[in-house]
Amino acid sequence: MSHTAHIRSHRKPRRSASTIAMRAGVAGGVLSTLAVAGASGSANAAEPVTQTLELPTLTADLAAQVAQSADVTQQAAASYELQAERDAAAAKAAKQAKADLAEAKKKAAEEKKKAEEAERKAAAERASRAAERATLSASVDTGSSVGSDSSGSGSSSVGSSSSSSATGSAAAVIAFVEAQVGDAYVTGGTGPNSWDCSGLVQAAFKQVNIDLPRVSQSQSTAGTQVGLDNLQPGDILYWGGAGSAYHVGVYVGDGMFVGAQNSSTGVVKASLDYDPPSGAVRVL
Known part of the structure; x- marks a missing residue:
């Protein structure tokens, strides 16, 4: 025992167990509250960052990508439509050219046939004229004529x-x-x-x-x-x-x-x- 223990004023007051427990509970409660508040504060602090920084950035990029994709799709559709029109025009031109060629061949064949027919007709006419000349020559040689007074009666024609x-x-x-x-x-x-x-x-x-x-x-x-x-x-x-x-x-x-x-x-x-x-x- 301390040599001053018998003096009351020099004794350290004893803390009761209940006081100590209460203080410990209060301190624990405070620490728990601080911990919860800190955790909540951390969570609340993290959420605005996600909303104000990351989400708008991702949304803008996505919209740009969608717009770009739409433009590419539209350009591709226009290109396909133009190519389809060109293909249709080429097919139509080829079909018309084929029809024109067939018509030209048909006309050429008809003209050739007409020319051959005209040549045959001309040859027939030449032969006919030759025969006619021979007939007329024979008629002249025999003295045939119209209106001669063969009866001697004086009648004439x-x-x-x-x-x-x-x-x-x-x-x-x-x-x-x-x-x-x-x-x-x-x-x-x-x-x-x-x-x-x-x-x-x-x-x-x-x-x-x-x-x-x-x-x-x-x-x-x-x-x-x-x-x-x-x-x-x-x-x-x-x-x-x-x-x-x-x-x-x-x-x-x-x-x-x-x-x-x-x-x-x-x-x-x-x-x-x-x-x-x-x-x-x-x-x-």
């Missing part, structure tokens, strides 16, 4: 007063038209190897410096009207009415005429009964 011997301008006109026998008939033809009826007559009279109108209607009134029973070599024969004739030829004597008849016969020399005329005019 077309061309009975004509003479087979032409002179002067008439002879020149006749020589010209007879030289064209066998040439082709072509509408609007004026020679030298193809004629229509009025073109041949006009060219024949031009040999003797007589300018006739170009068409049959006008040629049928170009001279003096004469009867068919009073024909002379060199007279112009016409078919149809005077002033409205549709065909003309040249009387060459002996009941014969020369004319560019049609595309089948060409220029022929034939008897008047082969195609009897409607009238005649004389310009020589």
